[in-house]
Amino acid sequence: MRTGLFCTYEDPQGDRRSAFADQLKLVQLAEKLGFDEAWVAEHHFNANALTPSSLVVLAHLAARTSRIRLGSAAVLLPLRNPIQVAEEVATLDILSEGRFDFGVAKGGPFPLQNKHFGVSSGENRAKTIEALGLIQKLLNEDGVHFEGEFFKADDVSLTPKPLQTPVPTFIATSTPDMVRIAAERGYGVMAGPPFPLESIRDNVRFYREVSPSLDPNLVLIRFCHFAPTRAQAIDEAAVFLQPFIERMTVTTARMQPEWTPWFKLERLIEDSLIGAPADIADKVSRMKSMLQPRSLVLKLLSPDIFKRRTDLERFADLVAGHC
Structure with a gap:
């Protein structure tokens, strides 16, 4: 099982330069410690997550790393022109010397995204699939002709092509219909930190039922403290999680009510890597046995950069052997 770091570029000090510099150092430390992957989130209009342009x-x-794989977690396709995304993906794959993993999503229950980008929430799923x-045709074919409900291409050949x-492509999802699409097309599946382990297990099982010969290549992202x-x-994790729970409870109640039961403190803690080193090592072993993920990716909870570095080092020293 591979290990990775999930990056949301928080700005607790209100100093965007320091926020970007600190996160770069953390990714470089992850590479030095032997972590395999670093994933960058895409968030819009969020003062606590400074990555609207994840690519x-x-x-x-x-440009500042050499070995660690780099992934988008995830590009919100309904908000983007797919031809431009394909060009950026190909360019990034070249710049990273073939180290890029392409994660996509339809976007969570965040109404400002839909409002400011002029996208109906009812169209998100269909636009993502289309x-x-x-994008896949553009990355892998020349002279692409495509006519869908939302997007068109008339004899388009991408220049340059990726390495x-x-x-590698992953869909961040919690729903069986999107899991089915991933399984039918051979994409991997990504599960964010709020997704319950039981529902992830059900989705992994369903993926294998749809495509028995394929591995879901699960990228499992978990809170860690x-x-x-x-x-x-x-006690410490609750301080960081409670504002997140309150914000997401309000948002999901309006836009994605089926998610609302997920945002309970006890459930989030139980499904996260929170505890003493022995507790976390035990949870890593159980998650590995239960889900057989391709990657276990850490979302470090503390906003303090020193604490994040320390927890990353602790995981590498005390827990990575269980992976």
Whole structure:
């Protein structure tokens, strides 16, 4: 099982230069410690997550690293022109010397995204599926002709083409219908930190039922926080998780009510890597046995850069052997 770092570029000090510099150093540390992957989120209109242009950030990381794979987690396809996305993916794959993993999503329950980009929430799923189909054709074929409900291409040949053939592709999803599409097309599946482990297990099982010969290549992203004791870790993690829970409870109640039960503190802690080193090592082993993920990716909870570095080092020293 591979290990990775999930990057959302928080800005707790209100200093965007420091936020980007600190996260770069953390990715470089992850590479030095032997982590296999770094994934960058895409968020819009969020003062606590400074990555609306995740592919630009990944290009910067590609220039400042040499071994670690770099992934988008995830490009929100309904908000983008798929021809331009394909061009950027190909360019990034070259700049990273073939180290890019292409994660996509339809976007979560965030109404400002739909409002400001002029996208109906009811169209997100269909636009994602159609855009991804066109992007894959552009990355792998010449003279592409495509006519869909939302996007068209008339004899388009991408220049340049990516180094990887194909570029590894992952869909971030919690729904069986999107899991089915991933399985039918041979894409991997990505599960964010709020997704319950039981529902992820069901989706992995469903993927294998749809395509028995394929591996879902699950990228499992989990909250992570170390402390000397489990009780202390839970108390500290609750401080970081509670604002997130309150914000997401309000948002999901309006736009994605089926997600609302997920945002309970006890459930999030149980499904996360929160505890003393022995607790976290045990959870890593259980997640590996339960889900057989391709990658276990850490979303470090503390906004303090020193604490993040320390937790990354602890995971590498004490837990990575269980992977």
